[in-house]
Amino acid sequence: MSENALYWPNLEVIERGFFSNLRSVFREDEVATSLRCVMEDPLDYASSGVDIDLEGKAVASLIGSLSRSKRTSGELGAPVDLPGGFGGVIEFGESCLALATDGVGSKLQIASEVGELGGVGFDCVAMNVNDLICVGAEPLAFVDYIAVPVANPGVHASLGRSLSRACETARVTLAGGETATLPGIVKELDLSGTSLGWFPKGQGITGQNLIEGDVLIGLPSSGIHSNGYTLVRAVIDKSGCSLEDFCPFDPSHDSRRIERFSGRDGAITLAEVMLNPTRIYVYPVVDLVLESRRKESFVEVGSIKAIAHITGGGLSNLLRLHDKLGWHIDEPLDPQPEFEWISEVGSVTALEMYRTFNMGMGMVIAISENNSELVEEWLCERLPGSRRVGRVVDNGRLVTHSDPDVIFSHY
Numbered sequence: 001m002s003e004n005a006l007y008w009p010n011l012e013v014i015e016r017g018f019f020s021n022l023r024s025v026f027r028e029d030e031v032a033t034s035l036r037c038v039m040e041d042p043l044d045y046a047s048s049g050v051d052i053d054l055e056g057k058a059v060a061s062l063i064g065s066l067s068r069s070k071r072t073s074g075e076l077g078a079p080v081d082l083p084g085g086f087g088g089v090i091e092f093g094e095s096c097l098a099l100a101t102d103g104v105g106s107k108l109q110i111a112s113e114v115g116e117l118g119g120v121g122f123d124c125v126a127m128n129v130n131d132l133i134c135v136g137a138e139p140l141a142f143v144d145y146i147a148v149p150v151a152n153p154g155v156h157a158s159l160g161r162s163l164s165r166a167c168e169t170a171r172v173t174l175a176g177g178e179t180a181t182l183p184g185i186v187k188e189l190d191l192s193g194t195s196l197g198w199f200p201k202g203q204g205i206t207g208q209n210l211i212e213g214d215v216l217i218g219l220p221s222s223g224i225h226s227n228g229y230t231l232v233r234a235v236i237d238k239s240g241c242s243l244e245d246f247c248p249f250d251p252s253h254d255s256r257r258i259e260r261f262s263g264r265d266g267a268i269t270l271a272e273v274m275l276n277p278t279r280i281y282v283y284p285v286v287d288l289v290l291e292s293r294r295k296e297s298f299v300e301v302g303s304i305k306a307i308a309h310i311t312g313g314g315l316s317n318l319l320r321l322h323d324k325l326g327w328h329i330d331e332p333l334d335p336q337p338e339f340e341w342i343s344e345v346g347s348v349t350a351l352e353m354y355r356t357f358n359m360g361m362g363m364v365i366a367i368s369e370n371n372s373e374l375v376e377e378w379l380c381e382r383l384p385g386s387r388r389v390g391r392v393v394d395n396g397r398l399v400t401h402s403d404p405d406v407i408f409s410h411y
Contacts (some may be wrong), residue, residue: 042347043234044356083207085320086134086309087197095198098137102127103192106229107275112189114243114271116261117155120191121162122169122277123226127311128195129170130278130363133285134307136205137197142167144177147190151181159191170282203293207306207321207366210392214305215372217379218333218389219285220255221362223276227312228356232274235346243271253336255360255385273338281309281363284382288365288375299375303368305392310358315399316408318364326395330402333389335360354406366392 071078073091080089080096087098104123111120129139144163146156156179167174172195180186224232241248246267251258258268258276285307292299306321318327339360343353353359367375372388379386393400399408 041238042349043231043238044348044352080204082135082204083321083323086131086307087137089135089137089204091201092198094201096137096201096204098132098135098197098199098204099194100128100131100197101192101194102131103190104226106233107224107226108189108191109233110229110243110271111275114275116271116275117158118162118262119259119275119277121159121164122166122280124191124193125163125166125170125172125195126278126280127226128193129172129197130281130309130311132195132197133281133289133363134205134309135197135199136203136289136304136307137199138286138290139170139172139195139197139282141173141175141196142170142193143175144191144193146177146179147182147186148179149181149183149186149188151179155189163193166277166280170280171286200293205289205304205307209302210305210322210325210366212325212392212394213369214366214392215369215376215388216327216329216390216392217365217367217372217376217386218329218361219281219363219365219379219383220279220333220385221310221336221358221360222256222279223336223338224274225278225311225358225362227358231346231348231356232342235342235348236270236274239345241270243269243274245270247273249337249341251337253334255333256336279362284379285363285365287382288379298378300368300371303371303375304365305368306366308364310362310364312356313411314353314355314357314359315401315406316355316411318399319397319408319411321366322392322397324394324397326393326398326400327390328393328395328400329390329406331387331389332402333360333385333387350403350405351407354401354403355408361389364389 076092078091080091082089087100089096089098104120104127107123108120111117124144125142128142132139146159148155164174177193236243239248247270251268251273256276258272260268261272264272288299289304291297292301292304308317308321310317315329339353339357342348343350365375376386376388397409401407
């Protein structure tokens with residue numbers, strides 16, 4: 001029995017709670033109609049408020065407007081072009097420095113609503129250091145940016161504790177940050193950060209040496225992580241459930257444990273599942289990268305071909321790693337139960353689910369076929385549930401899946 005199952009009450013209790021929630025909103029004769037509406041009105045990310053395609057065009061427009069660096073190759077701070085865009089890289093003598101910046105996003109709205117900020121520091125740090133890992137960098141330091149409409153010492157203390165614990169997990173120095181009180185601009189808490197990492201010059205992970213047949217190893221997520229929460233909130237609203245209700249599905253999953261809110265016991269709430277902190281992959285992925293640079297390592301030189309952080313855009317993130325080759329996922333990791341609940345309650349298609357969420361797989365590592373079994377075994381010992389999920393294929397730069405409805409041609 002999993003740890004989560006210890007808190008799982010009788011299913012009849014959950015069903016009574018779920019339907020009583022509906023009856024508190026609708027008349028008795030409207031319950032069936034409301035349930036039909038849940039199933040008949042499909043939701044997607046765009047209709048919830050976030051248009052991924054429009055975001056992509058906006059980012060492309062921004063990049064097209066940026067000027068190139070004044071520093072040239074060989075100078076400190078000269079740009080290093082790496083595909084993927086998971087981290088910006090510059091020269092620094094015999095090393096390269098990598099930088100990543102990201103925020104928690106609208107997951108903060110759920111955390112603020114229930115007054116539980118203990119996990120958002122992990123979300124913020126994870127979203128940054130996990131990107132750095134993808135270029136082969138070892139994260140070194142992190143700085144945060146906190147924006148609020150009104151200063152609140154209690155909120156800041158909670159954020160500080162969470163950020164400190166997350167930096168310990170990520171093995172980085174919390175080097176400082178900025179707190180801004182912006183009542184005329186910010187309406188609620190916002191949290192973002194920037195992380196710095198490094199790798200020896202010439203030893204970045206670029207994806208350029210990928211070939212057909214390289215093996216894809218998937219690393220399990222801890223849940224939704226920090227993407228897609230505009231859609232998550234729309235589905236919760238549609239369900240009629242309260243965040244403080246007992247979770248309307250069994251949240252148990254072999255790949256993770258639910259981090260309980262301080263002082264809570266008994267049945268796990270919907271909020272606890274939805275706010276489960278983002279997994280930080282410094283251990284074991286950075287350890288694997290460092291092992292590959294060690295003499296007489298079991299990891300062959302150059303066998304780690306590419307790493308993708310599965311965040312916003314879902315599986316389409318794989319397309320960032322190569323301009324010609326494609327990716328086929330034939331044995332996907334099992335998604336956590338909340339993904340099935342979101343899909344069913346929101347009538348969200350499989351394609352939209354895999355485009356918006358990580359669907360149980362937070363990171364993918366492409367490994368040379370002849371070294372893949374040893375690497376898979378090594379990773380699984382350190383992060384149970386990690387395993388082979390697919391292959392690099394020459395299919396015209398597509399991401400394909402065992403579900404034929406899931407296919408991506410662009411990021």
